[in-house]
Each structure stands twice: as structure tokens, then as C-alpha cells.
Amino acid sequence: MKPLKLLALLLFSALTLQVSAQQKKYVMVIHGGAGTILKKNMSPEKEAAYIAVLTQALQAGYAEIKAGKTSMDAVEATIHIMENDPHFNAGKGAVFTHDGRNELDAAIMDGKTLMAGSVAGVTTIKNPISAARAVMEKSEHVMMVGTGAEQFAKEVGLEIVDPKYFWTKERWDGLQKAIKEDSTKAVLDHGNKKSELLGSKNHDYKFGTVGCVALDKAGNLAAGTSTGGMTNKKYGRVGDAPIIGAGTYCNNETAGISCTGWGEFYIRNVVAKTISDLMEYKSLSVAEASKIALDKVGKMGGDGGLIALDKKGNVAMPFNTEGMYRGTITDDGKVEVSIYK
Ligand code: ASP
Secondary structure: OOHHHHHHHHHHHHHHHHHHHHOOOEEEEEEEEEEOOOHHHOOHHHHHHHHHHHHHHHHHHHHHHHOOOOHHHHHHHHHHHHHOOOOOOOOOOOOOEOOOOOOEEEEEEEOOOOOEEEEEEEOOEOOHHHHHHHHHHHOOOOEEEHHHHHHHHHHOOOOEOOHHHHOOHHHHHHHHHHHHHHHHHHHHOOOOHHHHHHOOOOOOOOOOOEEEEEEOOOOOEEEEEEEOOOOOEOOOOOOOOOOEOOOEEEOOOOEEEEEEEOHHHHHHOOHHHHHHHHHHHHOOOHHHHHHHHHHHHHHOOOOEEEEEEEOOOOEEOOEOOOEEEEEEEEOOOOEEEEEEO
16 A cells, blocks of 8 residues: 555544544433442342343433433433332332331432422332422422322322332341441440441441433433432431432533432532532533542542533543442443442
8 A cells, every 4th residue: 555545544544533532422321329339249140130220221211312302201211210120229129217117319400491309208109200300390399308298299190109119128137237237336436426426337238329310312411319318327317319419410501410328428518519510610521520529528538429421421420439330321322331440
């Protein structure tokens, strides 16, 4: 080949490569909780089951987007899959409170209108993410809690279940273990003000919350989070997930964000809105803003992670734990799922 022809060919391939790298556009990102998730503690069957359901969840949302539905529809469809799967701490498979109940929290937000809805401490709504959406779309409020939220969900025709529906053996055993370890640790920690202030001394049985951010064909973002909260949580405790700006936030001008981790730290750092603010007022990228916000959580002693997606399809999935169930799908339908660091 003549040198000139070769040069032209090289230039052409370099350009094509650059264009395809630039065009990698994510349309959805999900998480299934962060925590001490180690490969050595995971059986191949369990790992395969997680990968399968994360993939299924991404594909369910992607089908909505491909069909021209909204990012809200995609988030709801995706989270339904994870709420209905006992592997996650959301819907069926939610963790137990100290009193042996399943009290669920969820939130959803529309990046185009900045409308939001959330429910907290609900015990009979099969899919709390749908109740959050109903609060946003069918009421004049943003947040409803407890029996009021349950009454509302019933009135708008959502599926109501017996609280027993949420019971799983794994989570029940997790509660017994947490109660035992907390009482042992309470003795060891006697007089340790810091741990008393933090409330739960046992913070590693809480993970498995689910979240999703989607970007639809019209360029609109939506974000949602659903959780059972933290194992052994006290009566009436509400985490960051249903608090708009803490665990969930979405704005077309910046990004959609869903957090997972030790909720008290996410609430005190207003993590999701901080990421949006850093992008809006400091012109930081979604990756830079997410890192700063999560570092703050870490410095204060909190652990967890988050997912964020901006309107251009850039994604960030930082976490400061051993692992985080997570996955993405690009506009060409390519799924990527990861668990460990
Ligand atoms: N952030 C949730 C909560 O504190 C728990 C989690 O994400 O695992 O309620």
C-alpha cells in the first residue's frame, strides 16, 4: 500500500474509533445495594442469580424506552422487577425492623418537571415505587407515610398485600444475627458516645436497596429508589431513600441520582441534591460531583454508594464499600453488570 493511502486509512480508523467512543451513551443505570459483598462469600449460583435479575431489570426498563415510553415508565418497570425479587432489600426481601416488621420506603422524581413523590414506613403496598409515583401524579403532595400512604395506595388501586408477603427467611435470620451482635457490641462499646450517637451499632446488614435512573428518547431523566431500610432499625425510622435530595433526586439540567448505604449519613449530607448542585453551580461532571459527595459521606464515617446519569448519557457509579450490585445499558441495548470492586 502506498504511504499516502496508508496514512489516510489510519486517520480514518482513528476518527471512527473516536466517534464510536464518544457515542457510548448510557440510557439506564441501576443499583441493587452496596456493602460487604465479597466474591469469597458468594456461591456461583447466587452470583448467577444476581446477574440474571439485574440483567432482566435493565432489559425491562430498556424495553419501555425503546417503545418510546417515558423515563418514569422505565424506572418503575425496572424497580418492579427488583422489588418482586427476594434477593434485594426492597419489596419482597426487605429487611426487618427491630420489632420484626417490614417497613418500606421509596421515592421517584421526574427530571423534566422536578415533580417528585415518596412513601415511607409502609407495610402493605406490594410495590412501593408505584405508590411513590401515585403520590407524585395523583395527589397534591410529595410525601406520604405509614397508614395514610397505605390508604392512599388502596384508593388509587395499587396492589395491597398482607405484611407476611414480605417475609423471607434470609432477612429474618439477618435480624436475629443483628440483634445478637448489637447487644454484644453495646457491651463492648459501653460509654462510646460516637457509636451511641450513630444509633445503629450494627450497620452491615442493611444493604440491598434498589435504584434506577433512566434517560428516555425525548431526553428526559427520571430517578427512583426503593428499600426496606436498615436491618434492626427502630420504630418509625426513615432512611434517605424516600427523602428527596438525600437518597433520590433528578433534574434534566444536571443528573438523576439514586443512593444506597448508611442512610443517616446520606440525609445529613443531602447527597443527591449536593451532586446536582455541584454540577449546576460549579459545572462539575457527573463523575466529579458524585465522587466529592461520596467522599464526604466516607469522611464522616458513612458507607455506601450511588448511581448517577446525566442528560448526555454519562454515568457514575462510585461506592466506598467492598461491592455494589450495579448495571448499565447503552442505547444500543448492551448490558453490563458488576458486583465487586
Ligand atoms: N440507604 C438505605 C437506608 O438507610 C439502606 C441501603 O441503601 O441499603 O434506609
